[in-house]
Amino acid sequence: MNSWDDQLNLGIEELDNQHKNLFLQITKFARAYQAGSGKQAAPEILEFLEKYVEEHFAAEEHYMLKYGFPDYQNHAALHREFYAKIIAYKQEYYSQRGLSSYAVSKMLEMTLKWLLEHIKQVDKQYGVFIKNKMEKSLQ
Numbered sequence: 686m687n688s689w690d691d692q693l694n695l696g697i698e699e700l701d702n703q704h705k706n707l708f709l710q711i712t713k714f715a716r717a718y719q720a721g722s723g724k725q726a727a728p729e730i731l732e733f734l735e736k737y738v739e740e741h742f743a744a745e746e747h748y749m750l751k752y753g754f755p756d757y758q759n760h761a762a763l764h765r766e767f768y769a770k771i772i773a774y775k776q777e778y779y780s781q782r783g784l785s786s787y788a789v790s791k792m793l794e795m796t797l798k799w800l801l802e803h804i805k806q807v808d809k810q811y812g813v814f815i816k817n818k819m820e821k822s823l824q
């Protein structure tokens with residue numbers, strides 16, 4: 686998958702834009718990997734993900750709390766899990782002064798798969814819930 690699929694949109698602009706940016710940066714990393722420079726591109730994507738994912742998760746969690754989304758705790762736990770994986774890759778990178786080709790390919794596969802599945806299956810749930818609440822509050 687190389688381009689953004691509109692079916693991934695939640696209809697909440699701020700969060701959709703963040704998802705698109707995450708997707709864009711990961712696909713940029715995928716292109717670097719395919720061109721043989723995955724190892725060199727790894728620290729940049731890890732730095733980006735650490736910072737951006739934290740901001741994105743905080744934004745989502747803020748929306749969920751604001752609108753009283755009932756499954757907030759479980760959703761937030763999935764965020765913490767992903768964040769911990771990114772930190773673990775980062776630590777591996779800095780403790781070993783680089784990542785093996787195998788680790789780079791696993792990281793790419795994990796991040797892309799996680800992002801798409803998380804949006805489709807998990808983010809969609811609060812998306813529908815919050816959109817409903819937003820529409821009701823406009824009536």
Ligand SMILES: [Fe+2]
Pocket residue numbers: 704741745804808
């Ligand atoms: Fe998300």
Ligand SMILES: [Fe+2]
Pocket residue numbers: 745760764803807808
């Ligand atoms: Fe999420």
